[in-house]
Amino acid sequence: MSVTLWTWIFVVLTFGTYITIAWRSRVRDTKGFYVAGQGVPTVANGAAVAADWMSAASFLSMAGIIAFAGYDGSVYLMGWTGGYVLLALLLAPYLRKFGKYTVPDFVGDRYSDTARLVAVVAAIFVSFTYVVGQMRGVGVVFSRFLETTTTIGILVGMAIVLFYAVLGGMKGITWTQVAQYSVLIVAYLIPAFAIAQQLTGMPIPHVSFGRVMTELDAMQRELGFDEYSSPFTNNSQLNVFLITASLMIGTAGLPHVIVRFYTTRSVRAARWSAFWALFFIALLYTTAPAVGVFAKYNLLETVAEQPRAEMPAWFDGWEETGLLAHDDLNDDGIIQYTPDEATNELTIDNDIMVLATPEVAGLPAPVIGLVVAGGLAAALSTASGLLLVISSSVAHDFYYRRLRPEATEKQRLLVGRIAMAGAVVIAGYFGANPPGFVAEVVALAFGLAAASFFPTIVLGIFWKRANAQGAVAGMAAGLTLTAAYMVGVLYLDMPELFGISPQGIGAIGAVINFVVTVAVTKATPPPPAHLQQLVDSVRYPSGVEVDTEEARR
Amino acid sequence: MSEADKRAYWRRNLRLMVTLLSVWFVVSYVFGILLVETLNRVVINDFPLGFWFAQQGSIVVFVVLIGIYAWRMDRLDEEFGVAEDREQLGGAR
Numbered sequence: 001m002s003v004t005l006w007t008w009i010f011v012v013l014t015f016g017t018y019i020t021i022a023w024r025s026r027v028r029d030t031k032g033f034y035v036a037g038q039g040v041p042t043v044a045n046g047a048a049v050a051a052d053w054m055s056a057a058s059f060l061s062m063a064g065i066i067a068f069a070g071y072d073g074s075v076y077l078m079g080w081t082g083g084y085v086l087l088a089l090l091l092a093p094y095l096r097k098f099g100k101y102t103v104p105d106f107v108g109d110r111y112s113d114t115a116r117l118v119a120v121v122a123a124i125f126v127s128f129t130y131v132v133g134q135m136r137g138v139g140v141v142f143s144r145f146l147e148t149t150t151t152i153g154i155l156v157g158m159a160i161v162l163f164y165a166v167l168g169g170m171k172g173i174t175w176t177q178v179a180q181y182s183v184l185i186v187a188y189l190i191p192a193f194a195i196a197q198q199l200t201g202m203p204i205p206h207v208s209f210g211r212v213m214t215e216l217d218a219m220q221r222e223l224g225f226d227e228y229s230s231p232f233t234n235n236s237q238l239n240v241f242l243i244t245a246s247l248m249i250g251t252a253g254l255p256h257v258i259v260r261f262y263t264t265r266s267v268r269a270a271r272w273s274a275f276w277a278l279f280f281i282a283l284l285y286t287t288a289p290a291v292g293v294f295a296k297y298n299l300l301e302t303v304a305e306q307p308r309a310e311m312p313a314w315f316d317g318w319e320e321t322g323l324l325a326h327d328d329l330n331d332d333g334i335i336q337y338t339p340d341e342a343t344n345e346l347t348i349d350n351d352i353m354v355l356a357t358p359e360v361a362g363l364p365a366p367v368i369g370l371v372v373a374g375g376l377a378a379a380l381s382t383a384s385g386l387l388l389v390i391s392s393s394v395a396h397d398f399y400y401r402r403l404r405p406e407a408t409e410k411q412r413l414l415v416g417r418i419a420m421a422g423a424v425v426i427a428g429y430f431g432a433n434p435p436g437f438v439a440e441v442v443a444l445a446f447g448l449a450a451a452s453f454f455p456t457i458v459l460g461i462f463w464k465r466a467n468a469q470g471a472v473a474g475m476a477a478g479l480t481l482t483a484a485y486m487v488g489v490l491y492l493d494m495p496e497l498f499g500i501s502p503q504g505i506g507a508i509g510a511v512i513n514f515v516v517t518v519a520v521t522k523a524t525p526p527p528p529a530h531l532q533q534l535v536d537s538v539r540y541p542s543g544v545e546v547d548t549e550e551a552r553r
Numbered sequence: 554m555s556e557a558d559k560r561a562y563w564r565r566n567l568r569l570m571v572t573l574l575s576v577w578f579v580v581s582y583v584f585g586i587l588l589v590e591t592l593n594r595v596v597i598n599d600f601p602l603g604f605w606f607a608q609q610g611s612i613v614v615f616v617v618l619i620g621i622y623a624w625r626m627d628r629l630d631e632e633f634g635v636a637e638d639r640e641q642l643g644g645a646r
Binding site for chain 1: 554559562563566570573574577581582585586587589590593598599600601603604607608609611612613615616618619620622623626627630635636637
């Protein structure tokens with residue numbers, strides 16, 4: 001059977017599973033819709049967090065980026081996992097104790113309604129930036145493997161997400177994500193283990209890729225590239241440091257990840273959820289560096305200095321999508337791959353590496369179909385989590401909390417569903433007309449999250465004195481300066497200050513947020529006593545549930 | 554919970570947090586980035602040590618850190634009599 005047929009089989013099977021799960025977990029109340037009735041078991045919640053958060057960028061792009069960046073790709077590995085330590089220790093248990101629906105809920109109740117509004121804007125902004133990357137991932141997968149156009153691929157993906165997110169809200173999303181995690185992790189590990197066995201005779205990629213890397217280092221030297229394992233070849237030490245920090249702080253500040261810790265049964269369950277989440281994520285993240293090395297090694301081995309005419313079928317397949325190109329500059333029919341732009345004849349898009357590797361390694365067709373299903377699971381699970389944040393920001397934080405506090409449960413649920421449908425359409429449009437690489441766009445969203453939420457929430461928990469004026473000024477300053485720097489450098493030809501890249505600016509934005517919040521707070525009166533009591537109550541696990549509605553009056 | 558107990562509980566929580574975050578900083582930023590070139594001179598099982606910390610070692614340590622945190626906090630909760638009912642977790646662990 002052909003690769004395309006196998007791919008269809010896996011895609012139909014997995015999509016069918018997601019839809020069945022969604023139908024069985026449909027909800028009728030807002031608590032079910034936003035926080036799954038706060039009844040998700042710990043391990044399941046961990047798997048859902050892992051799927052929610054491991055996006056098309058983690059599954060499709062990351063190993064590819066690492067394959068080309070070598071050591072410097074570590075920023076993604078450490079940055080995206082290290083943030084969970086911050087999340088688990090500084091945020092998750094306290095937000096669970098607080099026990100509401102959204103991140104702006106906490107910001108609004110802890111500080112003020114103005115702060116809530118800034119948080120709503122930031123949540124929507126961050127989530128949209130992020131969801132675009134997922135849609136591009138869906139498009140890449142469909143256009144290569146299902147022989148449709150990117151646009152049709154995106155439409156199919158959006159229709160599926162719309163179905164299960166609108167129907168089941170957080171509850172439907174959570175259980176679908178548990179299934180999606182299973183699909184994506186199996187799809188990621190099987191080819192990695194198979195290739196490790198093939199290349200080294202030792203099937204555990206985490207242990208055996210060191211030997212392949214030694215050969216890869218030699219190969220890259222020969223072709224005139226820097227060694228794969230040598231540090232700071234693409235990025236300065238300063239940037240590696242700052243990008244790692246931005247991604248860590250950003251991970252801890254991502255609204256669609258934070259809300260996940262509202263869905264657990266207790267504070268204790270929130271802590272263990274964070275553990276299971278990172279455990280499940282680490283299964284993929286410790287495999288990714290091996291996949292990067294194997295992918296690069298196989299690619300160089302197959303392609304570099306070889307005649308174009310002898311390339312296998314996958315080469316033609318990817319050339320048709322435009323994501324791989326051979327431009328025979330010296331007309332010798334051989335593919336020269338060099339670090340010098342004047343003589344290099346091969347261009348490869350980072351995003352194709354994970355998808356192409358099983359084919360390059362000559363793995364059987366079902367494995368390739370499975371990897372495609374895994375890529376789609378990664379993209380769609382994250383997209384659904386993000387759409388829920390956008391929907392709850394509009395329907396809960398804006399419509400209910402600001403516009404119409406007297407709205408009935410039914411009306412709020414309806415507005416939530418309409419907002420979600422609207423968000424799907426907008427996300428689909430941007431997915432079809434994407435502004436850049438999956439991981440690059442996503443990295444920017446992390447920077448924006450780092451500069452806005454994280455400092456505000458952490459200060460809100462650990463510093464009783466922090467007040468509304470400080471939080472509003474801090475978030476506004478952090479977000480504005482970070483966004484301005486990104487736009488300036490990326491689109492307006494502004495020179496980089498001190499050699500800081502746009503991906504690394506989020507860490508600086510977070511520091512600015514911290515400093516401004518503290519300075520403005522010090523210059524203004526302390527928050528009222530009932531807010532200080534609120535802070536007190538979130539610090540201890542059990543006892544009386546905090547009634548913040550009461551506290552606000 | 555008395556006022557004194559509350560303060561003690563919070564202080565112990567903070568101390569645990571700071572300890573774990575120090576380890577977090579050392580394995581990632583210090584071993585993986587600041588000292589990577591020095592550590593790379595040590596090669597174990599074909600892996601330069603600094604590179605290994607940056608791409609795998611730090612991640613493994615992160616998982617362990619969160620595990621220690623959740624475990625120690627469970628014990629702290631029990632000690633101060635604020636542990637949440639295990640029944641409530643529905644055997645979730």
